[in-house]
Amino acid sequence: MSEPRGGEARASVALPSPALDAAVPPAAAERAPAWPAHHVIAFGIMVAVLAAVPFVKQIYPVFVMKALCFALFACAFNVLIGYVGLLSFGHAAFLGLAGYTSAHAAKVWGAPPEAAILLGTAAAGGLGVVLGALAIRSRGIYFANITLAFAQMIYFYALQAKFTGGEDGIQAVPRGTLLGLLDLRSPYAMYFTVLAIFLLGFLVIYRAIHSPFGQVLKAIRENEPRAISLGYRVEHYKLIAFVLSATLSGLAGATKAIVFQLASLTDVHWTMSGEVVLMTLLGGLGTVFGPVAGAFILIGLENYLAQLGAWFTITQGAIFVVCVLTFRRGVVGELGRLLRKPL
Numbered sequence: 001m002s003e004p005r006g007g008e009a010r011a012s013v014a015l016p017s018p019a020l021d022a023a024v025p026p027a028a029a030e031r032a033p034a035w036p037a038h039h040v041i042a043f044g045i046m047v048a049v050l051a052a053v054p055f056v057k058q059i060y061p062v063f064v065m066k067a068l069c070f071a072l073f074a075c076a077f078n079v080l081i082g083y084v085g086l087l088s089f090g091h092a093a094f095l096g097l098a099g100y101t102s103a104h105a106a107k108v109w110g111a112p113p114e115a116a117i118l119l120g121t122a123a124a125g126g127l128g129v130v131l132g133a134l135a136i137r138s139r140g141i142y143f144a145n146i147t148l149a150f151a152q153m154i155y156f157y158a159l160q161a162k163f164t165g166g167e168d169g170i171q172a173v174p175r176g177t178l179l180g181l182l183d184l185r186s187p188y189a190m191y192f193t194v195l196a197i198f199l200l201g202f203l204v205i206y207r208a209i210h211s212p213f214g215q216v217l218k219a220i221r222e223n224e225p226r227a228i229s230l231g232y233r234v235e236h237y238k239l240i241a242f243v244l245s246a247t248l249s250g251l252a253g254a255t256k257a258i259v260f261q262l263a264s265l266t267d268v269h270w271t272m273s274g275e276v277v278l279m280t281l282l283g284g285l286g287t288v289f290g291p292v293a294g295a296f297i298l299i300g301l302e303n304y305l306a307q308l309g310a311w312f313t314i315t316q317g318a319i320f321v322v323c324v325l326t327f328r329r330g331v332v333g334e335l336g337r338l339l340r341k342p343l
Contacts, residue, residue: 038341039206042289047199054191061191062259067299068198069256074279074291075205076248081277082286083209084241085221087140089273090131090147091249093154096268098124098250103170103263104163113176113184117197117254124250125243127154132242136235148270155268169264173257190259197255201248206288208244217241282323284330289343293332 035043053064073095080086102120105111111119135146158164165171175184184190208214219227220234228234257263266272275298283294301319305312327334336343 036341038339038343039288042343046289046292050195051192054188061187063299063303065191065194065259066256067296068194069252069259070276070279070299071292071295072198072201072255073249073252074276074283074295075202076245076252077276078280078286078291079205079209079241079248080245081280083214083217083221084238086238086242087144087277088147088245089144089270089277090149090151091245091276092268092270092272093131093151094124094127094246094249095253095256095272096158096263096265097127097154098253099257099263099267100158100164100170102254103173103257103261106176106258107170107173108163111176112180113178113193113258116176117251117258120254120257121247121250124253125247128243128246128250129239132239132246136238136242148273151268151270151273155265155270158265158268164263167265169262170257171262173261173263175258175261184258194255194259197251201251202292205244205248209288213237213240278320280330282320282327282330284333284336284343287330287332287336287343290330290332294330297331 050064050068053059054061073091077088077091080088080091098120100120101123102116105119106113106116131147131150135143135150138146159166163170175190177183178189178193182189182193184193209217216227216232216237219230219232220237224234253267256267279294279298280291281294282297283292284290301316302312305315308315323331329337332343
């Protein structure tokens with residue numbers, strides 16, 4: 001009689017859940033279309049608009065390059081909070097460390113831009129492995145506080161270390177020549193390089209969250225005890241997601257340092273960790289295109305409201321309150337709800 005009860009117990013553990021059902025049969029997930037039609041259309045529109053930006057005189061390419069760097073940063077952050085359910089207040093550490101590493105490699109070591117960006121990305125990934133291994137076992141507010149504490153350690157290290165330049169940062173970073181062929185001093189060459197890096201990072205994230213690995217991440221977010229009962233090594237999946245998020249955040253930071261020829265304390269300050277949270281929430285938590293929209297909205301507000309001076313922060317805060325109350329799922333999340341197609 002004990003065996004039927006055991007079978008009943010096992011059956012009761014695997015109760016219906018969309019994320020868990022998707023995680024159990026990886027083969028079924030692989031058979032699903034990798035690119036739904038509405039995602040292909042949205043991606044095509046995004047690429048077409050971004051590719052046309054340099055040819056529109058009313059738009060400054062530098063502004064869009066900054067927005068693209070932060071869009072990649074927000075997409076990387078969304079992997080952790082939107083698909084695993086882990087809120088990190090320390091992602092500025094990855095953005096800033098990669099920026100300092102990339103700037104130092106390009107200016108002091110004379111590394112070409114591709115090598116400098118790769119070194120910065122690798123540094124952020126390495127830091128992600130260390131911090132992830134120490135923080136990933138925590139949950140909720142404890143995880144957020146631990147990541148914030150580590151990020152503050154990186155900030156004060158950057159403030160005191162000689163190679164970072166302290167409060168002055170690393171300035172006059174040479175853009176160099178990409179692969180020995182493309183002179184990045186040209187605004188067009190720099191812009192399309194940044195666009196290519198952004199699209200590469202975006203596609204990596206898209207593939208990750210729509211793979212069997214991504215389905216397991218969603219299962220962990222929905223119900224971690226059930227995922228454990230199904231035999232998934234939850235902490236390993238969390239750590240991989242954390243390192244992936246940190247690495248792509250570093251890619252954004254390293255690229256930004258080359259674009260602006262500057263690495264400063266701003267990128268490693270705790271307020272940057274707060275800004276990426278706002279970008280993700282504003283665009284749509286757990287959506288594919290939401291962080292991109294959120295980054296462009298936030299950078300646009302900073303650019304056009306800067307003339308308000310001391311009233312900038314108050315005005316920006318009021319706009320955010322209205323947006324959060326009006327678009328509870330984020331701008332892209334609400335758009336997807338209206339279209340009945342997740343974006």
